Amino acid sequence: MNPLHSFPLAKRLASIVLIGGLFLQACTMEPKRQMIDPARHPDVLATFTVELSSPLIPEAGLSLEWVDPLASHNLNPIYLPMQPIDTLHYQVDAPVKKGQLLRYRYVQTGTGYDVELGINGLPIPSRFFYITEHSHIQDTILGFANIATNISRGSIEGRVILSGSNNPAAGVLITTAGISTTSTIDGKFSLQGIPVGTQNITIFSPDGSVEPLQQQAVVEADAVTPINVSLSARKSVNVTFIVSTPGDTPPLAALRLFGNLSQMGDSYAGLFGGTDLIQNRAVTLSQQGKNKYLAVLQLPVDSEIQYIYSLGDTFWNRETSAKGMFSNRVFFVPDKDTEIEDQVESWETVNYQPITFQFLPPATTSATDHIQIQFNAYGWMDPLDMWPVGDGTYEFQLFSPLNFSKSVDYRFCRSEICGTKDTETQRDQLFSFQAGASALVLPIVGGDWTGWQPSVEPTTVTTEQTEPRGEGFHTAVELSPSYRASWLRYYDAALDSAANLNANTLILPIPWTFRSYNPVWLDLDISQNPSIQDTSVMISHARNKGLKVYLMAVSQYPSSPMTFWEEFSKTESHWDSWFVSVLNFYQSTAHLATATGADGIILGDNVISSILGKTNKTAGIFDVYPENSFQRWDDIFSKVRDEYTGKVLLALNFDDLQNQNGLLSNSIDGFYILNLGMISDTPGNVAGYTESIANKLDETLAPLQSSTGKEIWLGLDFPAITSAYLGFVEISGQSMDTSILDFPAPNQPELVKSLQEQANLYNAVFPEANRRGWINGLVTRKYLVPDNNQDQSSSVRGKPAADIVWYWFSSMTGNPTQ
Structure with a gap:
């Protein structure tokens, strides 16, 4: 172990931040501290010592960066330069307070701004450390973009429970070495790719409801370090915030309180354009009179609360001092109402x-649309709500920051679907501003919304005599697996939209992400996947609207499935890890379904199906595929069935049905057919498509149903493009899954949007499905959550195909269609 060297506390660097080519003077100062009891939270010293795998490049230095989500730290970084001990070790001291949860990371400076990398090769969002006393924090850096990484790694796995009750602690953050995960519904967690040696482990709840835990663990190469911990719940008290604002505060503006807990807007995941806190999940204060506002929050005792007030978010329109400086407010929650x-x-x-x-x-x-403005300072940032004026117009007054050296672009959004077009030319409307010494008023009349031009012509629906199906028939909407934490506010409207189609069942994706291919790590990634808490809210809302709820385990990938499988090490040990990861994922989904009272689960997705059916086209992928793969899959579904008493469906691509041979039929209750494969190899019409669809139903799906006696649910996955009949998306000569078009993906210029082709395929399927009583469910797939959008995706929300779905769902459930 290297000896501890002490150095004087380094001063913060004064920084000029380059934002999208626009120079903006960073404005940060020491936070104001309020209500800090020095006896309970005394000043202590944190010494940071870091080890590199190889020396920095010439002229480079190493700094510790405070990750302050309230200061939009990617846009306003705050550094502490570190002192070299030798070429591989650096150190710095920092004064902190007992009870602080530090958020930081390391950056290579002097030759640019190079953030340390994580296991996925991307910049680390943050490290954490909970201060309980004078602390010596020792870290190992995996690498930078220009420094080769050569570090042995291991893993940490365990379970988190609540002391006293021994109940699992779900949704708790467990973090070490800049790598974070959350505990599952049963309190389990797994951290992969951890550097060997003694590592600091920080465990805490995003809402502050448990006392954070700081401990160390010894990680060995290619080995699992088990950790089981017990956390103490914190009691909560009422904290009343009363705030007075300047006289120029717009009377219609929403005043928000942003803070470092999830209930105060902290997402613990980076958002678009460099911010971290979510505007629509921050606390909106109620107006008590002219320039007087109030909010009452329940906050956990002893939590350090950092917060600001804002008329926008943590970058736009946040409060400043009279001198224009940024300043966080800080206090520790006392043990009584305050x-x-x-x-x-x-x-x-x-x-x-x-x-x-x-x-x-x-x-x-629409009256339910959320009207927003979006600025492009460092890339397009998260949209900000505008204020309804009352005459149909919306307003937003921008106070800060305004000191850009060049003009800043902006545009308008509805429920985070951004952009308008000129009504005559249909060109994108893009606007810009540059502030000065005089106030500006910029009136804008929107042309047409991008992706939303409702037709005045009625939709043609192919109809026929229909007998209502029984109680067990499912008219289902499967929500899109795309997710952003700011979308939670839109779920109610999305569920209303689904219910208005006369859907009786909601399929809610439960996505986990393959965060690494070496080692294989499938995990709930809060930067891409909904938290357990958010998922529970969605399920509750759906059930309150009378919908049955099925949870669908969906695997996702940081870049693309193709990249993952190309980089995946095709070895026996990696396949072993992959199967274990899938089992853990499916078991966790089953446990979540039990805990939330869901009606069933669906296991599998388009990519997993291509492994089950051995149709994945990645070169060499099946060269060392386990010979006992049939037994492994059967074991996975048998174990899930042993633990879950609800309905279990297996999701499969149509083209993967040929290789099943009765696989898993004893462990499941039915098959969810994700698509119908290729309907035609040339453009056609409804009549032409109908014959192909009838053949698929009679020659493949009917025998599957009769031989197994299992339920058959049919998923409709037709993108709104002219080549939707192909059953896949062809871009640059490559065949891709239709999910490549899911919002917020941009329209692909190689593909021609066609709402009519999507409607034709829906008109071809529904009558044929109606004539076959052995079909137990019809599902419109990938339904967009935020709003109506006439893009290229398979979502029918806001498209003519939705009228076809409404007619047939209504007819099949016995609801009137007139």
């Missing part, structure tokens, strides 16, 4: 006057 009185000094950028954006949305705007 009232806090705050005064916002200013919203303004010194020497600049505010800009007022006035927007008249297109006439097609």
